[in-house]
Amino acid sequence: MPFVPVLHAEWIKIRTLRSLLGALTAVLLVTVAFSSVTAARSDHSDPLYAVFFGVSLGQVAAVSFGALAVSGEYRGGALRLTLAAVPDRTRWFAAKAVAVALPVLAVGLLTGLVTLAVGSVAVGLTWAEGLRGVVGCALYLTLMALLAAGLAAVLRSGVGTLGLLIPFLLIVSFVVGDLDSGAADLLPDRAGQLALHSTSEGPLGPWTGLAVTALWAAAALGAGAWSVRRRDA
Numbered sequence: 001m002p003f004v005p006v007l008h009a010e011w012i013k014i015r016t017l018r019s020l021l022g023a024l025t026a027v028l029l030v031t032v033a034f035s036s037v038t039a040a041r042s043d044h045s046d047p048l049y050a051v052f053f054g055v056s057l058g059q060v061a062a063v064s065f066g067a068l069a070v071s072g073e074y075r076g077g078a079l080r081l082t083l084a085a086v087p088d089r090t091r092w093f094a095a096k097a098v099a100v101a102l103p104v105l106a107v108g109l110l111t112g113l114v115t116l117a118v119g120s121v122a123v124g125l126t127w128a129e130g131l132r133g134v135v136g137c138a139l140y141l142t143l144m145a146l147l148a149a150g151l152a153a154v155l156r157s158g159v160g161t162l163g164l165l166i167p168f169l170l171i172v173s174f175v176v177g178d179l180d181s182g183a184a185d186l187l188p189d190r191a192g193q194l195a196l197h198s199t200s201e202g203p204l205g206p207w208t209g210l211a212v213t214a215l216w217a218a219a220a221l222g223a224g225a226w227s228v229r230r231r232d233a
Contacts (some may be wrong), residue, residue, distance in 0.1 A: 006086050010099035013148060014069055023065035024103060027141060028111045031058030032118055039119035051119030052133050053197040056169075058111065059144050059189070062104055063165050066145035069100050070224070071158030093228045097149060099219055104145040108138030129198065132206060138193025139210055143217045147188060150220025154227045185209075188216035 014020050035054030044050040073079040073096075079215030087091040090224050112134030120130065152161040184190050185202045194200050204212060 006095040010095045017185055018108045023061050026061035027058050027107050031055050031111050032114050035115045036118045039122045044123055047123045048129050048133055048197050048198040049196050051123050055137050057096035062141040062145045063148040066100050066148035067152040067158045067161040070152035074156045089228045093225050100145055100149045101142050103143045104181045105138055108141040140192040143213045145221045146217040150224035153224030188213045
């Protein structure tokens with residue numbers, strides 16, 4: 001089966017599941033809500049991060065979207081039906097990854113624009129900073145969703161994936177950052193969020209940080225593709 005019909009079928013699955021649409025909505029609402037609170041504060045040592053602070057919490061919804069979009073295939077024998085229609089497992093998983101990435105990218109761009117519009121009322125940013133924040137927000141959320149999608153294909157469990165990633169993002173990453181900033185610079189969340197900071201003191205910049213996150217996502221997707229090809233449905 002050609003790639004485009006497979007992609008279309010995967011998109012139909014996503015848009016008809018309320019849990020996935022709810023996760024996309026939460027990306028926007030959570031990010032904007034927390035960013036608006038942070039931006040309203042009077043002290044801004046890092047104006048760009050003050051505006052886009054909510055991304056650090058909105059990413060939980062993006063991760064949930066990626067994990068649930070893939071793990072749903074492993075409930076009730078759905079994957080067997082899917083592979084009966086699309087025997088090429090690599091093509092199917094590639095279509096699933098694209099079907100995860102595109103809506104998160106679109107919602108991420110919208111989230112970035114709304115967040116910038118709300119935050120710029122209280123915080124003055126240059127045009128270049130605002131553009132970097134919007135683009136960085138969209139790319140970062142997309143990469144984290146893909147990281148979760150790849151991991152879900154390996155673990156075959158949405159609960160397991162979220163149980164691993166969410167504590168890591170909310171707790172472990174900060175602990176490692178406090179102990180060793182050099183190691184923390186290479187973690188997927190901290191590296192990617194450099195695009196949302198006005199300045200960077202480490203070896204990575206905003207775009208090289210996103211490149212590191214992209215490598216994490218690519219590794220997870222590669223492991224997920226291997227798992228889909230090699231393991232029984």
